[in-house]
Amino acid sequence: MFVKPFRVKSNTAIKGSDRRKLRNDVAAVFPILTSEQLAEVVPMKEELNIMKIYTHKGEIVTVYANGKNPILFEMEKMIYPTVYTLWSYPHLLPVFSTWPPVVHKLVGGADLMLPGVIIPKCGLPQVNRHSLCAVTLVGNRAPVAIGIAIMTTAEMVAAGMKGKGFTVLHTYMDHLWAIGDKSSPPTIPLLEIESSEMIAEEEEEQKKEEGETPESSLSLDPSLQMDIEHLTLEEDISHTVMDEKEELSQNDAAEKTEENEPNISQEMEDKRSPQEQMDALLHQCFFHALKCKVKKSELPLLTSTFLRNYIFSCCPKDQQLDIKKSSYKKFSKFLQSVQQQKILQVKELSKGVESIVDIDWKHESIRSFIVPESATSEMSVQDRKGDDQEQLYHPPEIIQLYGISSKMAPLFQESGHKRGHTLSSSEVRSVIINYVKANELVDEINKNFVKVNPILCDCLLDKAEQDEISRLKWDDLLSRCLNKLEPFHQVTFWGQKPVVRKGNILPIDVTVAQRSSNKKVTIIKNLELYGLDPQAVASTLQQKVQASATIVAIPGAKDRSQVQIQGNQINHLAKLLLEDYQIPYSYIQGLKKAPKTGRKK
Numbered sequence: 001m002f003v004k005p006f007r008v009k010s011n012t013a014i015k016g017s018d019r020r021k022l023r024n025d026v027a028a029v030f031p032i033l034t035s036e037q038l039a040e041v042v043p044m045k046e047e048l049n050i051m052k053i054y055t056h057k058g059e060i061v062t063v064y065a066n067g068k069n070p071i072l073f074e075m076e077k078m079i080y081p082t083v084y085t086l087w088s089y090p091h092l093l094p095v096f097s098t099w100p101p102v103v104h105k106l107v108g109g110a111d112l113m114l115p116g117v118i119i120p121k122c123g124l125p126q127v128n129r130h131s132l133c134a135v136t137l138v139g140n141r142a143p144v145a146i147g148i149a150i151m152t153t154a155e156m157v158a159a160g161m162k163g164k165g166f167t168v169l170h171t172y173m174d175h176l177w178a179i180g181d182k183s184s185p186p187t188i189p190l191l192e193i194e195s196s197e198m199i200a201e202e203e204e205e206q207k208k209e210e211g212e213t214p215e216s217s218l219s220l221d222p223s224l225q226m227d228i229e230h231l232t233l234e235e236d237i238s239h240t241v242m243d244e245k246e247e248l249s250q251n252d253a254a255e256k257t258e259e260n261e262p263n264i265s266q267e268m269e270d271k272r273s274p275q276e277q278m279d280a281l282l283h284q285c286f287f288h289a290l291k292c293k294v295k296k297s298e299l300p301l302l303t304s305t306f307l308r309n310y311i312f313s314c315c316p317k318d319q320q321l322d323i324k325k326s327s328y329k330k331f332s333k334f335l336q337s338v339q340q341q342k343i344l345q346v347k348e349l350s351k352g353v354e355s356i357v358d359i360d361w362k363h364e365s366i367r368s369f370i371v372p373e374s375a376t377s378e379m380s381v382q383d384r385k386g387d388d389q390e391q392l393y394h395p396p397e398i399i400q401l402y403g404i405s406s407k408m409a410p411l412f413q414e415s416g417h418k419r420g421h422t423l424s425s426s427e428v429r430s431v432i433i434n435y436v437k438a439n440e441l442v443d444e445i446n447k448n449f450v451k452v453n454p455i456l457c458d459c460l461l462d463k464a465e466q467d468e469i470s471r472l473k474w475d476d477l478l479s480r481c482l483n484k485l486e487p488f489h490q491v492t493f494w495g496q497k498p499v500v501r502k503g504n505i506l507p508i509d510v511t512v513a514q515r516s517s518n519k520k521v522t523i524i525k526n527l528e529l530y531g532l533d534p535q536a537v538a539s540t541l542q543q544k545v546q547a548s549a550t551i552v553a554i555p556g557a558k559d560r561s562q563v564q565i566q567g568n569q570i571n572h573l574a575k576l577l578l579e580d581y582q583i584p585y586s587y588i589q590g591l592k593k594a595p596k597t598g599r600k601k
C-alpha cells in the first residue's frame with residue numbers, strides 16, 4: 001500500500017475530542033492493551049498529529065503521528081498499527097515468521113506466500129479470514145510487516161502451505177515508515193517457550209546428523225524442508241570446523257610441506273592455460289568460502305549472495321576472479337557441477353530465484369581442501385576491515401532546519417530566539433502557536449483563523465497583501481512562516497557531533513552519460529555528503545556488476561569526487577544505496593532512469 005510515494009493532503013494537530021475518540025477506538029480494536037499501554041499509544045497531552053494522505057492507487061488513508069513516528073493508520077474505518085507501534089508492543093497481533101530474504105520481496109510490494117512461512121513445532125497461531133497479523137523474521141519478535149490473512153490457519157495447513165497467505169499492507173522500509181525516524185527493527189528475544197522449542201529442535205537435528213540421513217530427504221518440499229533443517233547453533237559449526245582443522249593437521253602434513261615449495265608450484269601454474277588457472281582459482285575461492293565463511297545457520301542462502309559476498313571476497317588480493325574466462329562460463333553451470341558431486345544442494349525456493357539449501361561439510365573435497373597461507377592472512381585482514389565498515393557505517397540522520405532571518409526576528413523575539421538561530425519544523429510550529437495564544441490572536445468567531453497583527457503583517461505578508469488580508473488560516477500561517485525562513489539542514493553521523501549547514505542538502509546524483517561507440521557510463525556524485533567513501537562504493541559495484549569503475553575528481557569542488565562505472569548500472573546502484581546503505585529514496589536523484597528489465601522477445 002505504501003510501496004510508492006503518497007501525497008499528503010493535510011497535516012494538523014489532533015483535537016481533544018478526536019483524541020479521545022481515537023483512544024476509545026484503539027481500546028476496542030486491541031483489548032489486550034492495558035490502560036497504561038493505551039495512554040502510551042495515544043497520549044492525552046503530548047503532540048499528536050493527524051494526516052490525510054492519498055496513496056499512489058488513490059486510496060484515502062488517515063495517519064496518526066506522535067511528532068516523530070507514525071503510530072497508527074486508518075482506512076475504511078479500520079485502524080491498523082505501524083511497525084513502530086508493534087516494536088513497542090510485539091504481542092499486539094498474531095505472529096507469523098519468515099526468512100530474511102523474503103523481507104526484500106515484501107518491501108517491493110509482494111504479498112506473503114505460504115511457502116515462505118516458517119512452521120514452528122508448536123504450530124501456527126490460529127487466525128480467521130481477514131484477521132490482522134504481524135510478520136517477523138526467524139529468531140526475532142520485532143515485526144517487519146503487517147498483513148491480512150487470506151484464509152484460516154486450518155485452510156493454510158489443508159492447502160499444504162502453498163499459495164498466497166497474507167495481503168501485506170505496511171512494511172519496514174516503505175514510505176509510511178520513511179516519514180518517521182527511519183529506525184531499524186530492534187532485537188526482541190523470543191519467549192522462553194519459543195526458545196526452548198528451538199533448542200529442542202536443534203537437539204533433534206544433532207541426533208539425526210549422528211546417523212545416516214536417507215537420500216529421499218533431499219526430495220522434500222522446500223517449504224517443509226526449510227522448517228527445522230537449518231537452525232543449528234553457530235557454536236556447533238565452529239566446533240566441527242575446529243575438529244576438521246585438527247584432522248587436517250594430522251592427516252595432511254605431507255601436503256603442507258609441498259606448499260612450502262613456491263618454485264615448484266609456480267612452474268606448474270605457468271604450464272596451465274589461462275582457462276585452467278581460472279578454473280583452479282574458482283575452485284579455490286569456492287571451497288575457501290564453504291570452509292571458512294558460510295555457516296549452517298545462514299542457509300538457505302541465495303546463490304547470487306553466495307557469489308557476491310562469499311566467493312568474490314575469498315579471491316586473493318593480487319588476482320581477479322572472472323567466471324566468464326573459466327570453462328564453466330556461467331556460475332549456474334558451476335553450481336550444477338558441484339551439485340552432481342553432492343557437495344551442496346541448490347533448489348528454486350521461489351520462481352526464478354535459486355538458493356543453496358544444504359551443504360555437505362563432511363564431503364571429502366571440502367575436508368581435504370587447505371586454504372593457502374597467503375590467502376588466509378589476506379582474508380583475515382579484509383574480513384576485519386569489512387566487518388568494521390559494516391558495523392561502523394550507519395546512514396546519517398538528516399533533519400530539515402529553518403534559520404531566522406532579520407525580517408522574521410521580531411516574530412521569534414518573544415520566544416527567546418534571535419537572528420541566526422536554527423529551529424526544526426516542530427519547534428517553529430510550537431513557537432507560532434505560543435505566540436498566537438499569548439497575544440490572543442485566535443479569531444473569536446471562527447477559531448480556524450488567526451488575526452493578523454502588525455508583526456505578523458510585516459513578517460508574513462507581501463506589500464500587496466497587507467491592506468487586503470486581516471486574518472489567516474492556521475495552515476496558511478504556518479506554511480507562510482516556513483517559507484519565509486532560511487533553509488538549513490543538520491547532518492548527524494554515527495558517533496559524531498551534528499553538523500549544521502546552510503541550504504538544503506544535495507541529493508546523491510545519479511546520471512547516465514553517452515560515450516563514444518554508443519557506450520553508456522553511470523556517474524554518481526555527492527557520496528561524501530552522506531558519509532560514503534567513493535572508492536568503497538566503486539569497489540562494491542565493480543564486484544557486483546563485473547564492470548570497470550574509476551574515481552574522478554569533480555572540478556571546482558574541494559575533497560569531492562565522482563564514481564564512473566561502465567554501462568547503465570542504476571538498478572544495481574539503487575539496491576546498493578537503498579538496501580545496503582539504507583539511504584532514503586528522497587535523497588537519491590536519478591533512479592527513474594533505470595533500464596527496463598522486461599523479457600526480450
